[in-house]
Amino acid sequence: MAHSIASIAAAIGAPFEGAGELLVEGAAEPAFASAHQLALATNPKYAEGLAQGQARAALLWPGADWRALGLQAAIFAPRGRLAMAGLTRKLDAGPAIAPGIHAMTVIDASAQLGPGAAIGPFVSIGAGAVIGARARIAAHVSIGAGAMVGEDALILEGVRVGARVVIGDRVILQPGCVIGSDGFSFVTPEISGVEEIRATLGIRSEIRHQEWHRIHSLGAVVLGDDVEVGANTCIDRGTIRSTKIGSRTKIDNLAHIAHNVEVGEDCLICGMVGLAGSARIGNRVVLAGQCGVGDNLTVGDDVIAGAATKIMTSTPAGRVVLGYPAVPMDKSIELQKALRRLPRLSQRVARLEDRFGEPSSSDAG
DSSP states (O other), rough: OEEEEEHHHHHHHHHHEEEETEEEEEEEOOOOTTTTTEEOSSSSGHHHHHHHHHHHHEETTOOOOOEEEETSEEEOSSSSSHHHHHHHHHHHOOOOSSSEOOOOOOOOOTEEEEEEEEEEEEEEEEETTTEEOEOOOOOOOEOOOOOOOOOOEEEETEEOOOOEEEEEEEEEOTOEEEEEEEEEEEEESSSOOOHHHHHHSOOOOOOOOOOOEEEOOOOOOEEEETTTOOOOOOEEEEEEEEEEEOTEEOOOOOEEOTOOOOOOOOOOOTTTEOOOOOOEEEEEEEETOEEEEEETEETTTOEETTTOEEEOBBBTTTTTEETTTTTEHHHHHHHHHHHHHHHHHHHHHHHHHHHHHOOOHHHHH
16 A cells, blocks of 8 residues: 555654655665665665665655755654654554454354454354454454453454453454463472472472472453553463553563563563563563563562563662662673673682682681
């Protein structure tokens, strides 16, 4: 589908100059853009690529001399990545899911479908499930009994939505994610080795036989409005109360959110993050890739954790942390610098010992 430069500029709220009626069918990097694509050059360092490509229009940085760059039109983006959000939203046609219900779909008679819902092939919708208006459900999705899917939701191929799960409006579930799997919760008849070492910090009175008994998950999962969940991410049901994800939170691929976890609003949970059972994550928290949060811990509002950070104690609001275990980022960097100096320091100590001898126990006293 072709879009005019003027309509794209209006959609992203940015000014344009030149031939507003010029049509483009997509976007491309400057050096690879055709005459029918919008070149993306939001920084002067990308300007050189414009001469290599064939673009007649581009998304440029403010103040760029678009005529000197050989263009017929330009849109100016004060904040390039923000403009990219609006541009990609306008150009993305979305998945091709035919309106209505595909003939090769199984829907329980007691399920309710809102007006305009589009259901692809090989979808299973359980008893009492409610699908909101204009929701789009792609092939091979299963929706459990009693689940609720909000209006304008987009559920992509192979997603599994468990029983009683509640999904808000405009939620996007990427292929293969599982919302509402059983929580990983087990108990032993006697005090387990795990419980003992947690209390004693590693000291065990004896090693004895132990047998694990499942604690079933009677709760569900509740996703707020405008939540996005990445491919192959798993969110477990709560034991009694529901696991909750706040509105507008975005979760990347391959994350795991355990039973009873509560995540606030507007959070960013990146790939391979693991949140252990009953963790509490505040609003606007950012957890970079491979972060981990221990069970029953609280992470305050506006915390930012760098990649691979392991949060092992509750973290106050507003803190920026890094490392294993997590410490304030400046302290973590200081520790890493000190760690790199250890081999050289060890060599110096060895030379001093060779020269003056090792200190005696009386010297140490």
